[in-house]
Amino acid sequence: KKSIICQILKMRIVGILFIAVVNGLQIPSRVVNVGVIGAGRIGVVHVEALANCQNAKCVIISNPTVSKAESVARMYNVPEWTADADEVINHPDVEAVWICSPSSFHAEQLVKCAAAGKHIFCEKPIATDLPETISAINVCADANVKLMTALQRRFDPNFARVKKAIVDNEIGDIITMKLCSRDPAPPPFEYVKGGGGIFKDMAVHDLDMSRHLMGSEPVEILASGTCHIDKKIMKLQGPEAYDTANIIVRYAGGKEAIIDVCRQAPYGYDQRAEVLGTKAMIQTDNMYPNTARIFAADYTGNADLPYDFFMSRYKEAYKQETVAFVDALVNDMPSPCTGEDGLIALIMAIAAGKSAQENRWVQFSEVADSVKCDEEGCMIVDLGVEPNLETENWMQRAVSNLRGSSSTKKKGIFSR
Incomplete structure (x- = not known):
């Protein structure tokens, strides 16, 4: 009787899988356990996107006002919540962390995530200035963790x-x-x-x-x-x-x-x-x-x-960028929007501000060459009256500060 029951159960399972395939339903190859830092409006958007992603599950969320974290957790069936972001980062079941906190906390939390061996999805900006941005990207490269900059309009x-x-x-x-x-x-x-x-x-x-x-x-x-x-x-x-x-x-x-x-x-x-x-x-x-x-x-x-x-306008974009990064984690593929993409966008924004303030065309090399890095870290340097204005390779020079950057390999990340 026992063997007959087992056979019937197996047949039912096979039947269910067959029906799922026929109806176009995907059976997730594996599920990525995610922790979310921040239960503000953007954090809620990402928790909802994760709830609708077959290959991901949000297992914990944090917010300084813990009642907000609890409210979001109950709404989206997240089993744990906390006031302490470090509990998310160091959670033993968490493989990747979504950083949705205020911008001033991004770099510090990103560094902690990398040290804990967690892959990172970070709302823009990675950091508030260039040296801190480059240092944070370097930490991820050293830790061999994937980093995605959330520039959702691409999706x-x-x-x-x-x-x-x-x-x-x-x-x-x-x-x-x-x-x-x-x-x-x-x-x-x-x-x-x-x-x-x-x-x-x-x-x-x-x-x-x-x-x-x-x-x-x-x-x-x-x-x-x-x-x-x-x-x-x-x-x-x-x-x-x-x-x-x-x-x-x-x-x-x-x-x-x-x-x-x-x-x-x-x-x-x-x-x-x-x-x-x-x-x-x-x-x-x-x-x-x-x-x-x-x-x-x-x-x-x-x-x-x-x-x-x-x-509301970019609801589908938030969903698709979540799916894209989770797919990269599941299949061990490169991040669909890298830390270097975030760095270049920041350089462009800084150059725009400089142009508006100085009322002139600004070459991106002026901003890129203002950052110098060594083993101790990165800093802004005075370029003097004659900065290096070679425009063709400014981004290669900018990311030359990045350890493990693919810009040092083959054609580099900037080839399209």
């Missing part, structure tokens, strides 16, 4: 389709591109103060996207910044005093990307792209909660405004 289906059109030569050679990024409302003053300014905090996504779409490397940048919305921030220093900015990024071969960013658009969250090629042009439009349109004597158009918040 948005709209931008991904634009990238596909470029790669598949649907539009021919790129002539020029335009990117637009406008928030529905300005952030609180306290957020802007100490947030790094509009280029580091906001335009960094567009700068990275221009590089991602262009498929070649940037050479120099011209940026301007103004304040039209929140007059209180005019008293702040540097790029923090801007709520509106315009940017031109010049790439190898003379191609340019034009970017405009603004902290407020009364009609909703404005995220558009346009790439003109020799054969065609491709555009992305804003995303709406529905496709309903009104046709009236005095108005024709969408019934509702576009999505009014980044979390």
